[in-house]
Amino acid sequence: MSVLDGFQPVSTWSVDEVRASLERGGREEYSLVDVRQPREYEAGHLPSARLIPLGELPDRCAELDRERTTVVYCAAGVRSLSGAAILARAGFRKVISMSGGIHAWQGAVASGFPESGMKWFASAASAGELVALAWVLEAGAKEFYSRMAQSIADRRAASLFADLVADEASHEAMLSSLYQKITGGPADAAFSAMVRERAGERLMEGGIRVDEALAWADGRSAAEITELALSMEAISYDRYHAMAERAGDEASRKLFALLAAEERSHLTNLTAMFESALQTADHVP
Numbered sequence: 120m121s122v123l124d125g126f127q128p129v130s131t132w133s134v135d136e137v138r139a140s141l142e143r144g145g146r147e148e149y150s151l152v153d154v155r156q157p158r159e160y161e162a163g164h165l166p167s168a169r170l171i172p173l174g175e176l177p178d179r180c181a182e183l184d185r186e187r188t189t190v191v192y193c194a195a196g197v198r199s200l201s202g203a204a205i206l207a208r209a210g211f212r213k214v215i216s217m218s219g220g221i222h223a224w225q226g227a228v229a230s231g232f233p234e235s236g237m238k239w240f241a242s243a244a245s246a247g248e249l250v251a252l253a254w255v256l257e258a259g260a261k262e263f264y265s266r267m268a269q270s271i272a273d274r275r276a277a278s279l280f281a282d283l284v285a286d287e288a289s290h291e292a293m294l295s296s297l298y299q300k301i302t303g304g305p306a307d308a309a310f311s312a313m314v315r316e317r318a319g320e321r322l323m324e325g326g327i328r329v330d331e332a333l334a335w336a337d338g339r340s341a342a343e344i345t346e347l348a349l350s351m352e353a354i355s356y357d358r359y360h361a362m363a364e365r366a367g368d369e370a371s372r373k374l375f376a377l378l379a380a381e382e383r384s385h386l387t388n389l390t391a392m393f394e395s396a397l398q399t400a401d402h403v404p
Contacts, residue, residue, distance in 0.1 A: 129203040131216045134223045137190055150189045152176075154202040155221075156390070158397050159194060165224065173198045173353050174390040177360065180209040192217035192224075194346070201350040205357045246367065247302040253358070254294040254310050259323030260351060261287035263332050267348075273341035279392055283348075283385060290378060297374055324351035342396035349389040356382035 132140070141149060151168035153160055160170045171179050173193070183189060189211050191202040196218050203216040217224070261284055268280035295306040321329040336344050356379055363375035 129200065129207050129214055129216055131196075131200070131203075131218045132190070133218050137192075137215070137217050137224075140188075140190075148188060150183055150187045152183065152189060152191045152202065152206075153193070153221075154191055154198050155193050156394055156397060158394065163221065163225075165192065165221065168192070172390070173202050173349060174386045176202050176205050176353070177357050180206060180211075183211070185209070185211045188213045188215065190215045190217055193220045195220040195222050197347060198350045198353070201354040201357075204354050208357055208361055246371075247298060249362070250294055250298045250301060251306075251310055253362075254291055254298070254306070256322060256324050256355070257287050257290045257294065258310075259321050259327075259329045260355075261291070262321065262329050263323055263336075264348070266333055267336065267344060270336075271341060271344060273396070275395070276341045276345060276392055279388060280348075282388075286381060286385065290381070293374055293378065297371060300370065324355050327351075340396070342393060342399075345389055345393045345396055349386065349393055352382055352385040352389055356386055 151165055153164050153168040153170045154173040154176060155164075155170075156172050157170065160168075164170070169183075171182070183206070189203075189206055191199040191206065191214065193199040193202070196216065197220075199216040199220060203214045206214045264280045264283040264287060268277050268284060271277045271280065295310070298304075298306040298310075323329055323332065332347070336347070359375050359379035359382055363372050363379055366372035366375055
């Protein structure tokens, strides 16, 4: 099995498409998975939906039927994209992300998150190119987190984002070293070429453009920004976990496993921060 297997784009359905499919095929043909936090789920969820928070999903895939069509949803459609990508990589037959989330289901107009380009990784043609793509996304995430650490008002969130900046820089260095081992060529030149090939776009996890994410984050709450970061780290954890499983040599496997463990730690910390932000929002008059 190739290291590139599993990095495929996921399908998205509108709320109307999900409703029509559930009515036409019957709920017994579908698995509805809610990847929000328990607090959100308890406040309201779709009938028969199973709660598996995004941060737990990579470790709980076995609880779901891989042969059923699985519809993943969240609050506004950002976490569900990451959740759907994780399930698709795990071998689920058909996975759908519900665009707009439960806000759209309830008739509200969800504030749009930066557009995701989940198909970006599918363009990789070799293990070396996949490492280069991972480096580009780490660099984009570092830039986004750096700006958030400087601009976000919540001091705890700002401190967490500052820690993430240092970790992403460490990941860049590890990926550079691995690229040189895999290809025998200089990493800096290859990574610069990768950016040029994509018209100089600065991208971060999920194929989101950094400039669009920064524009979107301007004036947003700590909860909204943390939700986006949580979604990014979930898919990053899943990617490195998959790369560790498919690595062709022991050194690569160990490095990807280490990166996966660090991204899992980020996921845990961001989940706690998101829960705290939700609790704070609940107490705002």
